[in-house]
Amino acid sequence: MEHGVLVPPVYSPIPPAIHPRHEHFDRRTAAWAQEFGIGSNALREKLIGHEIGTFAARILPDGDEEVIALLADFVLWLFGVDDGHCEEGxxxxxxxxxVPELSRLLRIAQNPQVPMLTDDPLAAGLRDLRRRMELHGTPAQLARWVDALREYFLSVVWEASHRSKGTVPDLNDYTLMRLYDGATSVVMPLLEMGRGYELQPHERDDTAVRAAAEMAYFIITWDNDLFSYHKESRAQQWYLNVVRVLEHHHGMDPAQAMETAVAQRDRVMCLFLRLQARLSATGSPQLRQYLDSLAAFIRAAQDWGISSRRYTTPEDPADLPTAFRDTPTDDSTEPLDIPAVSWWWDTVPEGPAPAASHRGSALDGNRPAEVPHLAVPERVPAGRHRHTYA
Incomplete structure (x- = not known):
């Protein structure tokens, strides 16, 4: 049965956190969307109801408020592109x-002064986003943001090619595409801006650090696929997520595919924890902040994913979990049989994941943890860093 598949609680050892003014960011982002006319009226109203400001407040629970607002507006803008141009347009x-439409938007991200798309609301919103990023980011961070936006645009074109033909990519191609079309990498420069640091190239470009970032993207997008499966499979249109890929190419029924996808993301989460512990032990304070940002992003996406109207679809309720597991369903140290990402396991020495004690964790024994949707994060004094696994 394709519909009504239960999404089980997923493994989440990362403690929740949220900026105390999260409702303020929801209101502020709603006003921004209205000011720039992002998407059609119907799409805009729908996006405003998804509490994207709260999502940003979870990603940067101790971040600069102007950057949290910027992040929220950017995420809404990305949904305007993805929902408006790609999925529904x-x-x-x-x-x-x-391709040419996204290339024009990319040119505006590179140089907002160019006289292109002067009457386009998405272009106007992008110009505003770029202007505000210049106030908070370094030239190198802005350059990385443009590069990541290019990767995102390329991946959504790849997805569009499958949509145009009604085809389903195999698991390896889907994994590679999903690392970018989930728009995870494109928000990373804002996480640095929000906490007032810049990771140096020799650390950012290190193979193991790059692997840690990609593991976070994988976990976030796999979780998104699980939480959005109900909404997508009932939309009466072509859709693509890992559950469908496993059904199509591996002959699984939806329940088997769901179980397999959960095991895949659990195995990667265990690997992420081991790598984070190793990198935190020897890395700079900036690298520890970066790893902390990745962890916060993972947990933010989980909390938002099971609580936002975007995925709970109250008009046709999705069977989503209200709690998370504190133990993985798969803690194997063997690489996943996905060539695009199997190299991640080469970056982590053999051995079990180190035991971690999480300050403020809601986890209790072997029972699923109830989701504290409005947990207030510990405030971090200036000059100190909050480390999830250090």
Whole structure:
């Protein structure tokens, strides 16, 4: 049975946190969306109801408030592109037309002064986002943001090519595409801006650090696939997520595919914890902040994913969990049989994951932890860093 598949509680050893003014960011982002007319009226109202400001407040629970607002506006803008242009718009099934449109937007991100798309609301919103990023980011961070935006645009064109033909990529291609079309990497520069640091290139470009970031992208997007499966599978249109990939190419029924996807993300979460512990032991304070940001992003996406109207779809309720597991369903140290990411396991020495004690964790024994949706984070005095696993 394709519909009504239970999404089990997923493994989440990362403690929740949220900025105490999260409702303020929801209101502020709603006003920004209205000011720039992001998407159609119907899409805009829907996006405003998804509490994207709260999502940003979870990602940066101790961040600069102006950057949290910027992050929230950017995430809403990304949904305007993804939902409006790609999933629900005509361009989403016409990669030949989608490429030039996204290329024009990329040019505006590179140079907001160019006289292009002068009457386009998404372009106007992007110009505003870029202007505000210049107030908080370094030139190198802005350059990385543009590079990540290019990766995101390339991946959604790849997805559009499948949508136009109604095809389903195999698991390896899907994994590679999903690392970028989930728009995870494109928000990373804002996480640095929000906490007032810049990770130096020799650490950022280290193979193990890059692997840690990609593991976070994988966990976030796999979780998103689990939480959005109900909404997508009932939309009466072409959709793509890991559950469907496993059904299509591996002959699984939805329940088997769901169980397999959960095991995959659990195995990667265990690997992420081991790598984070190793890198935190020897890395700079900036690297520890970066790793902490990755962990916060993972947990933020989980809490938002099971509580936002975007995925709970109250008009047709999704069977989503209200709690998280404190033990993985799969803690194997063997690499996943996915060539695009199997190299991650080479970055972590053999051996069990180190035991971690999480300050403020809601986890208790072997029972699923109830989700504290409005937990207030510990405030960090200036000059100190809050480390999840250090």
């Amino acid at each position: 005509e361009l989403g099934t016409d990669p030949k037309e989608l």
